[in-house]
Amino acid sequence: MRAAILHQANQPLTIEEVEVSKPKAREVLVRTAFAGLCHSDLHMMEGLYPYPVPVILGHESAGVVEAVGSDVTYLKPGDHVISCLSVFCGTCANCTTGHPNICDNTEVKLLPGAARRYSWKGQVVHQFANLSSFAEQMLVHENALVKVEKDIPLDIGALVGCGVVTGVGAVFNAAKVEPGATVAVIGCGGIGLSAVNGAAVAGASRIIAIDTVSSKLDVAKQMGATDVINASNVDAVAAVKDLMDGIGVHYSFEAIGHKVTAEQSFAMLRPGGVATIIGMVPYGTKIELHGADFLRDRKIQGTSMGGNRFRVDMPRMLTLWKQGRLKLDHLITGHIKLEQINEGYAQLKSGAPLRNLIKFDS
Template identity: 80%
Template structure:
């Protein structure tokens, strides 16, 4: 099969012929249909987070089941699925208390470099995130996928595999936004726009979208934003305070992954408010907050993939799309081929697109 291979930070991915194993017990072989280009992958490509190379990156995708291994009963060949990096065992303390996204069982959630599912030029090729979506095929544990209705277009389904689940999940699961409240979202890429959309579905009265790109702010309005702030020419914290009679917001979301925006998300809270950090702040970087601000019950928290229980949450999100409430069509900027992946990431880095998808040409 063809796959985009990551060799080292700041080097282009190369398209290589890769061998993939046959499915073993509780493993599923997938034919990749669509893969989303996400900023998280870009973090690894730019060395902001370490990952053993060579590897195949990619974690947001939709696929068709080709074959199943022994003891797999959840899916069969021909089924349509969404992949998710929140692989779960179903037996650990996290899983049995309803926090499957935090599963720490390394027998199913293999540590970086532990998977032995692909080879390239006679050596083991590392499987990123237990998925490696930037390839024509994937070999994954059965608990890394969720089966979906075949009537759902696979390109829309792929978006739910990470960006949409993370953004909407941060609103629903992590922050638990209440109807009638005011929300601020910093960063209007795919995840931030999904948080905006999630806040609208949750019934927020005012949704303030913040970005430095005017076209993304216009897109945010389409997703449900009631107010926008262009942070290229104003202080977003001061602007949010002005919009809220000096009080600040009860909910803020940081969807970029920068020290400064994480600090801004906390600074714009009203007393009792909660800031949720969605973006991946570079590994080893610290954020600084004023200790006195905590005296008025302000809180800051992280979220892992929107606190998802993906086998429940993703089908529900797709049903919201069918109802016209979740906006997936607005998030697709374009479709590219696998051999155009470096150009696609260059566009992503420029801040221009919302989401480009790699189209592998798989018929539903």
């Protein structure tokens, strides 16, 4: 099968013929239908997060089950599935206390470099995030998959597999935004727009979307933003406070992964407010906060993949999409071929598209 391989940071991916192993007891072989070009993969391509190479990146995907291992009962060939990098064991302390997204069982959630599922020219090709979606086939643990109805378009399914579950999940699971609360979202890519839309579904009374690209702010309005701020012209913190009678918001979400915007997300909170950092702040970067801001019950927290319980959350989110409440179609810029992946990422770096998805020929 064909896959896009990263051989070294800051080099283009190359499309190669890759060997995939047969499913072991609890593994599932999936024929990939769509894989989204998520910003997080770019961190590996640019060397901002360490990862062993060569590696097949990609972690936002959906497809059809081709084969299952001898112990798999949850799925059978022909089932439609969404993948999630939050593979869980179901029995560790994190899983059994309601936090399967931070499962720490390394027999299921393999550490970087541990998987031996793919090879190229006789050498191991590493699996990224227990998935490796930029490939025609994925060999994954069954607990990295959720089964979905066959009427769900698989490009919508793929989006739900990372960007949507992360952004909407940050609102529902991590921050638990309540009806009437006020919200600000910094960064209106696929994840930030999902947070905007999630806040609308949660019943927030004001939803302030912040970005430097005006076309993204237009989409934010269609997805539920009540106010928009173009941060290329103004100071985002001052502008949010202006809109909020000088006080700030109850909940802020940082969906870029920059030091400055992470600091801004905390600075724009009202007393008692909660800032949630969704973006991947580059490895080793420190953020600085004013200590006095903590005196009035302000909080800042991280969230991994929207604090998901994805086998519950993803079908719910797809129901909200069917009802027209999650407006996920707005997030899709277009479909591209696997061979166009480098161009697709160049475009993403330029800030233009929301989500391009690789459409695999089945």
